[in-house]
Amino acid sequence: MTSTRATLIEVARHAGVSLASTSRALHGTGASPAMVERVRAAADELGYSPDVTGRSLRMKKTFQVAFAVADIGNPVYVEMMTAIHEVLEPHGFRVVVLSTGPTVDSTSELVRSLGSRFVDGLVVSPLRTDDALVEEIRSAPVPVVVIGRALDEQGIDSVSTDSAGGIGQAVRHLQGLGRRRIAFLNGPLDTTPGRARQRGFDAATGREGSDGTGTRALADDFTVAAGLAAARRLLDPQDGSARPDAIVAANDLLAIGAVRAARERGLGVPTDVAVTGMDDTEIGRVYEPSLTSVSLGSAERGRAAARLMLDRLAGDAAAAQHVAIGPRLLVRESTAGTTGPTKEGA
Amino acid sequence: MTSTRATLIEVARHAGVSLASTSRALHGTGASPAMVERVRAAADELGYSPDVTGRSLRMKKTFQVAFAVADIGNPVYVEMMTAIHEVLEPHGFRVVVLSTGPTVDSTSELVRSLGSRFVDGLVVSPLRTDDALVEEIRSAPVPVVVIGRALDEQGIDSVSTDSAGGIGQAVRHLQGLGRRRIAFLNGPLDTTPGRARQRGFDAATGREGSDGTGTRALADDFTVAAGLAAARRLLDPQDGSARPDAIVAANDLLAIGAVRAARERGLGVPTDVAVTGMDDTEIGRVYEPSLTSVSLGSAERGRAAARLMLDRLAGDAAAAQHVAIGPRLLVRESTAGTTGPTKEGA
DNA sequence: CGCTGAACTGGAAACGTTTCCAACACGGCC
DNA sequence: GGCCGTGTTGGAAACGTTTCCAGTTCAGCG
Known part of the structure; x- marks a missing residue:
């Protein structure tokens, strides 16, 4: 009723019992049913709600x-x-x-x-x-x-x-699809995820060194724009080496950049280039083609x-x-046989 | 040094001054430079950091x-x-x-x-x-x-x-592009945004009642899946009325659903059907085609x-x-002349 | 030299809560 | 009937901080 908030002391006064009993009745234990009833009524009447700052100080907990x-x-x-x-x-x-x-x-x-x-x-x-x-x-x-x-x-x-193992799953998935020239599109190496994923790729491709496999590009950032720029380098055969037939991206956003770069060049995804992402983001699920992605949960x-x-x-x-x-690989259109409604020409 | 945290009282004792002065020296005002120096040294030595629960209680502020x-x-x-x-x-x-x-x-x-x-x-x-x-x-x-x-x-x-005015902007933009059969893809009407956007569409299309304009579909939800389902109804001329040449969606996710539905039917976006979204989300910016969207800031x-x-x-x-x-209309590929690298047939 | 006021300091209260401890009542048991 | 233990209650302390208030010092001024 009053404009100022009711405090526990006022509840106690209102109920005609001690402060200690009031506290016990409301929160603690060891109060008689009658006391609980009485105090609760008083509290309701006053619209009491406990002040957490006082409680925090006393209990040494902030919740x-x-x-x-x-x-x-x-x-x-x-x-x-x-x-x-x-x-x-x-x-x-x-x-x-x-x-x-x-x-x-x-x-x-x-x-x-x-x-x-x-x-x-x-x-x-x-x-x-x-x-x-x-x-x-x-x-x-x-x-x-x-x-x-x-x-x-x-x-x-x-x-x-x-995440290293997750990259491995992506690589093996692509290998299972017959892709041999698998490139890796990573973000900055001085980050924990960047480093781990690099390690994963190296481990997964190290044992079988088919040509082209192991090609890498580093994006400046884990974004679509950076991925697009880096993927362009990956897809333009600058040194005469064969163009990758698959790109493992360290990230869904980088993967989207890769898809864009491929399309720019008239390459079909996944027909000409299969692409995998990582993180299983909403954006990747909704994209066209939907992205095969490694969920890191x-x-x-x-x-x-x-x-x-x-x-x-x-x-x-x-x-x-x-x-x-x-990690869990989720196979979707960007590596699967069909790409759904989008018509990618060869 | 000690495992238990230093309190202001200990800092005061350590500095050999009163509690009041210690507090003033550290936070408040009205302490001599010498005092400030002395207290600060003691505080540093003890690794003191103020306890916000005590402070909150006293100051009646939680920050x-x-x-x-x-x-x-x-x-x-x-x-x-x-x-x-x-x-x-x-x-x-x-x-x-x-x-x-x-x-x-x-x-x-x-x-x-x-x-x-x-x-x-x-x-x-x-x-x-x-x-x-x-x-x-x-x-x-x-x-x-x-x-x-x-x-x-x-x-x-x-x-x-x-947001109502924003929908109006989208409608006028499409009209300016020569689209006449503008349909509205909305979410549930019992939500505040759903209601407001509906009002906006009605207001914008009411004055010029070209045929087809005013067609509506309601998605069960503001999601891609719901948008896809509802947009299919919109694009399949069930009652003989002409197919829309533009869809205003109440949401970027609904808009993506609309784009998908269009493509399913072999319709080009924006050539056959232009699509606008709302909210200017990352997902819409990155999508292909990138979505024209009304930013609500x-x-x-x-x-x-x-x-x-x-x-x-x-x-x-x-x-x-x-x-x-x-609201601010951001024109992108889904209504602009070109759709970029994606090749939409027919 | 005494007075005023400014600048600074220390004691103590206050914020609202929980909980320790002592006190009390009361039923059951010897 | 006295004693003990259980169940319940109230007084008071404690949590860590800021700030009111009174007291002290000291410079400046008449």
Whole structure:
């Protein structure tokens, strides 16, 4: 009724009982049914709702978990965030979004800022890591779950996928289709995903060195535009070597760039050039031709990370855990026999 | 050094000065340079970082702002969130993501939950509103900025766009290209966007009733699949009426569905059927053909909302403000003369 | 030299909650 | 009937911070 919010003290006064009993009746345990009834009535009447700042201070819990990534707009991270939110929300935790900044140092700084205790835990997916950052994370003042590398040996809860193996799946899929001149379209090598995927490609193609296989181009960025530019280089036989009959892209966006570059040159996809992407994004599913893509289970990784966080927050102080989400190849039009309604000429 | 975090009291003891002076030296004003120096040294030595829960309790501020939408995964909302984050972060505010739930009631409940004071303000974009919700928002315990309808008359800060006018822009663009049989592909009419866009189409086509113009189809959903199904009905002349030569879609995803449906039937886009979308999503920009789309300035609306929030939080208690972001037509391949490398037959 | 006021400092209260601890009532058991 | 344990209650402390208020110092000025 009054314009100022009711506090627990006022509820207590209104109910004619002590502050302690009021608190117990509303949240805690050890109050008689009569007391609970009485207090609840008073609370309802006053429109009481507990102030979380006081509660946080006393309980040393904020009921908040942070999710930090470099680029919140990236669909992969959006999926993770959504999944994390879905897991945590039913447990009464709110999700705070943070940005790590692009550098290792800014990420370190963020981890240090957890000392302010504005969240109970952090889920972070750093673009780049180094030993200092790992150490910083291990000694962080609140639990941290890392999405990216396996770090359980370092005493850090972590979730990872096998993007290298995923690239391998794509390569073998293409080989199974009879493609022999498989090129790799990657993003910057100084990023964790860039490096891992490169490793995967090298491993998958190393053993059979058919000609052309192993050709590579690096895009400046994991975007369509950069992919288009790099794919052009890949498809224009500059040194007389044979044109690739398949392109493995490190990313769905790069893959779309590759499809465009192929079409520019009058090449059919997948007839002349088969293309695979990675991440299984909505954009790739909807594109024409729909993209064969290696899902790295973004949502699944988010869920796993959230669950690790819940375990950790529940206080079951145990050894650091690691969850690995297997990559999964999803075959669609960009490598399959038919491309659907689009008519690509030979 | 110690495993337990240093508190302000310990810093004070360590520096040999009072608690009050310590606080002033670190944050407030009115401390001598010598004092500041001394305290800062002590704080550094102890690795002190202020605890925000204590601070929040005392200052009655959480330095957090919530952003609530029904579907966090929706690209439009992702853009808004990113923009809000970018505006708020430099001012020291963190962003908390919440989901409103699909119904008006669940949104009301969320607004009421703000009584717990876990955020200093709320930016919300409700899918549906009614008078009760508006009233709930007006009397909310913390400032609320609504993205959606203009509500300044009701005493609520708000940001809106003119999606009806945007549809009008699309219609006039197509008319300017000589298209006369313009069909409308909309989503469910019981949503705020669905209703507004329908109104826009009716207004734009009402005055000139060329044959075929005004044909409509409703998709079950704002998705590609639903758009494809509905667009098929639109393009198959079931009652002998002429086939549309243009489709205005209420959404980029619906527009993609329309493009697919056209191609299924061997129709060229834009030669036989021109298609426009709405929202200017990445997916539409990257699609082939790239989609002509009406941008509703998601990022801009997010920024505007964030700025309104900052004004309000700065306490310049003024009348409720309203910001309108004009729609902007972006012409691309799906209506322009050329469709680029894709070869559409006939 | 005394007075005023500015600049600075320290003590203590306050924010709203949970929880420790002591006190109390009461039923059951010896 | 006394005693013990269980169940319930109230007083008070505690969480970590900011800020009010009073007190102190000291320079400047009459």
